Amino acid sequence: MDLKIQNRNTFINNFLSPLNKINENVIVQRHKNRDNELVSLISSSDGTLILYCTYKLEYSIDDINLSIPDIGKFVKVLNCVQSDSINLVYDTNCLIYKSDDIKFKYHLLEDGILTSPPVNIEKIKSLDFNFSFKITYDVIINLLKGSTFTVDTNKIYFYLENDCLYGQLTDKQKHNIDSYTQLLTKSYKGDLSEPLPLSFEVIRTLSSIRFDSVNVSVNTENNVFVFDISDDSYKLSYIASGYTG
Numbered sequence: 001m002d003l004k005i006q007n008r009n010t011f012i013n014n015f016l017s018p019l020n021k022i023n024e025n026v027i028v029q030r031h032k033n034r035d036n037e038l039v040s041l042i043s044s045s046d047g048t049l050i051l052y053c054t055y056k057l058e059y060s061i062d063d064i065n066l067s068i069p070d071i072g073k074f075v076k077v078l079n080c081v082q083s084d085s086i087n088l089v090y091d092t093n094c095l096i097y098k099s100d101d102i103k104f105k106y107h108l109l110e111d112g113i114l115t116s117p118p119v120n121i122e123k124i125k126s127l128d129f130n131f132s133f134k135i136t137y138d139v140i141i142n143l144l145k146g147s148t149f150t151v152d153t154n155k156i157y158f159y160l161e162n163d164c165l166y167g168q169l170t171d172k173q174k175h176n177i178d179s180y181t182q183l184l185t186k187s188y189k190g191d192l193s194e195p196l197p198l199s200f201e202v203i204r205t206l207s208s209i210r211f212d213s214v215n216v217s218v219n220t221e222n223n224v225f226v227f228d229i230s231d232d233s234y235k236l237s238y239i240a241s242g243y244t245g
Contacts (some may be wrong), residue, residue, distance in 0.1 A: 067109035129217035133191035146180035159195035197243040
């Protein structure tokens, strides 16, 4: 079966590479409800961050299950391809590429060796996200710069003040700790009765991807954050649980 990737750069930068930032072992499958989409669900090694991502193809494909043992290695060989599009041949336990310039064969693991995290994405989507906002890539980068000052904490607190949403890098459970506060946006929906803390590693992970803006949805009751980044060909949904203090 042929697996035709219409845009090599988007496939690598906005689908494979984000997965590789979370875990090197990944399962890529055909979406169970949409036969023109690839989908992957992956979690960090400690289970604190989940990534659900889809990539839209220009055609329908048969059922497919790719157990990729080292996605970073796979990205490296795909970067050797010079053409904008890639035609991979799926042959039982490997992916094969052939052109006039280069050829490669990338071996996959047998089905059942890798498993997806036991996460019900539909259940997460059905939560009541009573607070939401959008922040730009530049805001993410500025937060990253601020974190070089607050080296004694790995938390960011989201809070409202004067009808604006701020992010504060600090740790309210520690004394005499430096802090950095930044305006995130003046536009949001819902209300926050108290600051919501989250691991700053989520922000670091987002900074590794280029995008215009990220949509953030929060279920304040269960302290669940969902960060959505998308365009017409892909969608990344980062899911994380906030701290309790």
